[in-house]
Amino acid sequence: MSRATFRTGDRVVLPPYGIGVVSGTCQRPVAGETQSYYQVDFPNTSSRAFVPVSAPQGTGLRAALTTGDMPYLLSRLQVSQELNLPRQWGARHRRVTEILVSGDPYELATLTCELRRWNMERGLPDLDRQAFRRAIHLLEQEVCGLEDQCAQDVQQLLDHAWKETPQ
The missing domain is CATH 2.40.10.170 (Thrombin, subunit H)
Structure with missing residues (x-):
């Protein structure tokens, strides 16, 4: 390695x-x-x-991600990939925490899409809503300061997902 x-x-x-x-x-x-x-x-x-x-x-x-990484990150945010999160709260919380702690931006993007979908379908419990916001925040940090169009598109998607979340 x-x-x-x-x-x-x-x-x-x-x-x-x-x-x-x-x-x-x-x-x-x-x-x-x-x-x-x-x-x-x-x-x-x-x-x-x-x-x-x-x-x-x-x-x-x-x-940290660069402008060259933005097209792939954008595609992960645009194409909803099933994450198959467990329905049982405890198991789901463990899996979501693993993803957040890993900091992998592509897993965070998939998690963001999945939690956004859940939020649109039935709303999110408080801890899932907090995880959703944390995933968006971590992705926003990666995009912050990158000036290309693709990074701006990523930021717009993240802003849109955030605004859909009930406060």
């Missing part, structure tokens, strides 16, 4: 926290040894994370 490397200024995603920016690397002592860490800062917050340079994939750290 190839190891991802990040540079200062790279937009990254650290599930489940969302979009951050690599502000550099630093050395920190852990268990008597000095190790290198990426310092990830999260915009508009004072939050910061330190991710081991030697194994960023262990934390789920990945590069």
